[in-house]
Amino acid sequence: MTLLAQAWASWLGAIIFYTCLPLPQHWHMEFRCIARWAPWVGALIGLILGLSDGWLGLGGMPLLVRSALIVAMGLLLTGGLHADGVADSADGLAVPDASGQKTHRRLEVMADSRMGAFGGMAVVVLILLKVLALGAIEDYRLFVLVGVSMWGRWAQQWAIARYPYLKKDGKGAFHKAALPTLGHTVPCLLGLLGIQTLWMALGWISLPLGLLMIAGGVVLSLLTSAYFNWQLGGHTGDTYGAVVEWTEALLLCALTIRP
Numbered sequence: 001m002t003l004l005a006q007a008w009a010s011w012l013g014a015i016i017f018y019t020c021l022p023l024p025q026h027w028h029m030e031f032r033c034i035a036r037w038a039p040w041v042g043a044l045i046g047l048i049l050g051l052s053d054g055w056l057g058l059g060g061m062p063l064l065v066r067s068a069l070i071v072a073m074g075l076l077l078t079g080g081l082h083a084d085g086v087a088d089s090a091d092g093l094a095v096p097d098a099s100g101q102k103t104h105r106r107l108e109v110m111a112d113s114r115m116g117a118f119g120g121m122a123v124v125v126l127i128l129l130k131v132l133a134l135g136a137i138e139d140y141r142l143f144v145l146v147g148v149s150m151w152g153r154w155a156q157q158w159a160i161a162r163y164p165y166l167k168k169d170g171k172g173a174f175h176k177a178a179l180p181t182l183g184h185t186v187p188c189l190l191g192l193l194g195i196q197t198l199w200m201a202l203g204w205i206s207l208p209l210g211l212l213m214i215a216g217g218v219v220l221s222l223l224t225s226a227y228f229n230w231q232l233g234g235h236t237g238d239t240y241g242a243v244v245e246w247t248e249a250l251l252l253c254a255l256t257i258r259p
Helices: 003-018 034-058 063-078 081-093 102-111 117-135 141-162 173-178 182-202 207-232 237-254
Strands: none
Touching: 003 034, 034 063, 034 141, 034 173, 034 182, 063 081, 063 117, 081 102, 081 117, 081 207, 081 237, 102 207, 117 141, 117 237, 141 173, 141 182, 141 207, 141 237, 182 207, 207 237
């Protein structure tokens, strides 16, 4: 198989793993290195959401209502993959210290498929923040949705490469193998910076918004991933998803600031 064919198979695998978009089952897909594609899958998701938002806007739908629909569509496109991580992580982090076994107990709770009270509250807060923040952003919404989706998934890449994975047989273990060093996060970071710089140069987004998106994306990516490492001493597949969602939500909130 040629390098191009391998890359295409990996890209298709990333779409199938990270989204609910339908692809023909007979297409060859490769899953080993899909974490390297995560920000570009985010770009695809953001583009779908942005175009849908524009279409709803043409129909005269109020800003806040269509913002709620776009957030719901985002959950639908991902099958709630990352939101599930938010709930499980919140339930786990709510576990108090118990004779030095805090991390072990937290991981046990996070592995439970049932959602607890803290998980439910976290998801509600997450959705409220996203809806209200997106509803406060009137301009450049297509580019905001694309940029935020990409930054959320680059934050996931940073968490994978920067911090240890806590479960040897967990579902997210192969992500760590795909991004073993921080250097593996650089290509997507450069791509993100290049794309958003081009948007500013072409006047597709304002200079203040573009700079705020870049600065907020970098800072929040580092902070969200560091937070879960501080709480657990590493990451799991659930915290990878939580990093995506909280980076997106907090970056949307930051973009409501009027410089």
